[in-house]
Structures are given as structure tokens and as C-alpha cells.
Amino acid sequence: MMAYNALALQTACHSVNRLGINEARAGILANISRFGAQIAGARKFLGADVRLVVLPEYAATGFPWGESASEWRAKAAFDAKGAEYDALARIAVESNIFLASNQYETDPAFPELYFQASTIISPSGEIVLRYRRLISMFAPSPFDVWDAYLDAYGEAAIFPVADTEIGRLGAIASEEILYPEIARCVVNQGAEILVHSTSEVSSPNPTPKSITRNARAVENMAYVVSANSGGLFGIDIPANCTDGGSEIIDFKGIVLSRAGPGESINAVSEINVDSLRRYRRRPGMGNLLSRHPMELWAHMYASRSRAEIGGLGDGHQVPSRDHYVKRQQRVIEKLDKAGLI
Numbered sequence: 227m228m229a230y231n232a233l234a235l236q237t238a239c240h241s242v243n244r245l246g247i248n249e250a251r252a253g254i255l256a257n258i259s260r261f262g263a264q265i266a267g268a269r270k271f272l273g274a275d276v277r278l279v280v281l282p283e284y285a286a287t288g289f290p291w292g293e294s295a296s297e298w299r300a301k302a303a304f305d306a307k308g309a310e311y312d313a314l315a316r317i318a319v320e321s322n323i324f325l326a327s328n329q330y331e332t333d334p335a336f337p338e339l340y341f342q343a344s345t346i347i348s349p350s351g352e353i354v355l356r357y358r359r360l361i362s363m364f365a366p367s368p369f370d371v372w373d374a375y376l377d378a379y380g381e382a383a384i385f386p387v388a389d390t391e392i393g394r395l396g397a398i399a400s401e402e403i404l405y406p407e408i409a410r411c412v413v414n415q416g417a418e419i420l421v422h423s424t425s426e427v428s429s430p431n432p433t434p435k436s437i438t439r440n441a442r443a444v445e446n447m448a449y450v451v452s453a454n455s456g457g458l459f460g461i462d463i464p465a466n467c468t469d470g471g472s473e474i475i476d477f478k479g480i481v482l483s484r485a486g487p488g489e490s491i492n493a494v495s496e497i498n499v500d501s502l503r504r505y506r507r508r509p510g511m512g513n514l515l516s517r518h519p520m521e522l523w524a525h526m527y528a529s530r531s532r533a534e535i536g537g538l539g540d541g542h543q544v545p546s547r548d549h550y551v552k553r554q555q556r557v558i559e560k561l562d563k564a565g566l567i
Contacts, residue, residue, distance in 0.1 A: 228393065229497065229499065231494055233272065233491060234485070235264060235472075235493075236282070236470070238489050239458045241289070242302055244461075245301070250287075250301045254287055258286050258310060258313040261286075264491075265323065269323070277322075277323055279325055280327075280423060280451045280453040281423060282424060283423040283424050283425040284329060284425060287329065288460060291461050294544070295544050295545055299332060299339070303330040303331050303332045304330065304332070315347050318348060318349055319351045324395070326397065328342065329345070330342055330365075335375075340366065341366060342367075342399060343359070344398070345357075355395060357399070361402055364547060364550050366545060371540060374540045375541075393418045394419070395417065395418075397412070399424075406441070410445075410518075413446040418449065420450045420451070422452035425454060426471075428470035439473070446515065452472060453472045456470070456485075469487045470488070471484060474497075476495075482495035530566070537553055
């Protein structure tokens, strides 16, 4: 039977915003070292059957807080072959886990930009999945350099899935959980477990992301392992604005575990891949994957889009922060003119 425990590690984010470049780089490695110690301790406490660990969104750096794209790239974006990924790989090897994380990274094909990436590193230290966030309010994405990105990496890089010994893994970044199409496209590539690194408001009341996590699990018949921050430090907002609510949801939308506030290993639960696969192969009204007629939506989506694909051209221009706001305003105006809002 393919069953193991997954952990959504709710660890604090100590941001590097107030640090200079050299201090920031040292701080990032110190943060990663802290994650490694927490993961080793978690497996010692919870047991060696913890095989998948998911870290929160941008857990090692925080997010840009007024820095220009060039400044943030220099201060906080990982080199794909750099020390930060080496440090994450060592954690995966030493703890014998699949380690899912989210971070900003550079790309030699787009030297003026950075992307936000969700990666999964195997117990052998290999990056088996790299997903670049596609929908972001204030950061570049593959969608912004679409033609050049496809030329560089092909369509297979857009919604990647890793076929591993613990199941087929896909990634969703942060607020992309709000977009059903992201999860649907990943699952249509075969994903069974969706790792969701996030840094979000937690509340006793249902939040948009908590609601949609359950929906994504139900409609895709997939596990969702979602790790939120255990507090956000080093930036001028209250630390507990993003704190708590990490959770694991099964393929029927049932919350298996959820963490309260603060740093925590309480969002841990069994992932039973054999049970999921039996459920997906069973005929009936609940088998939504087999009943989903995507052809019905394809024409409507294509004819109603007002998005600006490829807005950064070939990626050799550095976007200002107001670039994204102005782009959104133009889309809103198009939707209004078409009578759609």
C-alpha cells in the first residue's frame, strides 16, 4: 500500500527586506538551516513515515516591500544552481523526504527578471519539479514573456507534474488556489497531490483561500497539502497577520488536520495514494474528473479573455511596480467596456 505522512510545516518567515545584499544572503541561508533543524526534529517526533514536507510561500526571504525588481533580484532571488538550492537539497537528503518549497529565483534566459517558483526536491537531492507562478499581482511571470518562455522551455514547463515513489505531485503557488483553472490544468497532467505554499491571512471565519482549498480538493479529487507562515517578521506589518491555518485536505474535501497559530508541526496527516486511485477509477456521480466536459468551456474562455499576454515582451526590460497596476486597470476598462462587470 502506498501510504505515508505529509507535513505542512508552519514555520515563521524572517524576511530580508531590511538587510543589505550580503546580509540578506547570509540571512536566507540561516533561515534554510532553521527549516532543516525543524524538519529533522519533526521527523524525530512524528516518525520516519513523514515523506513529504511542504514549506510556506517565500519562507526564506519574505516578499518585496518597496524594492525595485532589480533590487529584489539581487537581494533575494535564488540562483538555480546556487547555495540556497544546495542547502534545501541537503535537507531533503538528510531527512529522506520530498521537500516542497516556494521562493524567488533568477533565470539566465531572462536576466533582467526573476520568477516565483514552487519546487520539489527528492530524497536524492534532485529538483524533480519546478513550477513558475503564472498569476501574480506584482511580480513577473511566464505569462508576461509567453512566447519567449515557450521558446526557452516548451509547454511541458507550464504545468509540470513529478511522477514519484510517493505519488504524482503538482504545485500551486499562494493565491493561485483561487483560480480553479490552475489546479485543473495541473491535475490534467496527472497530479494526485497538490502542494500549496502560501502566506496568507488566517481567521476563525472561512477565508477565500480556505474555501477554495476545499473546492480544489473536491473538484479535482486530489489531496491538498497547504503550508502557511507561522508569523511574518522583519517587515512593518504585525507579525501575526499571516499566521496559522496550515492544513491537509483529502480528495473528498475533508480536512484531515489543521494547525493553529504560531510555528507548528500539527498539520500532519496520512496520504493514501492507493485509496485516491481507487476513488478516481470508481464510476458514479462523485467522479467529477471523468464527468468534466472541458470542451464546453474552451470556446467561452477563448472569446472572453481580456488579459494582456506577453506584456513584458522578451523579458529584457525591468518592470516598474506601477506596470502591474496599470495593466490591471486596462483590463478592468476592457471588461467594463464589454459590459462584463
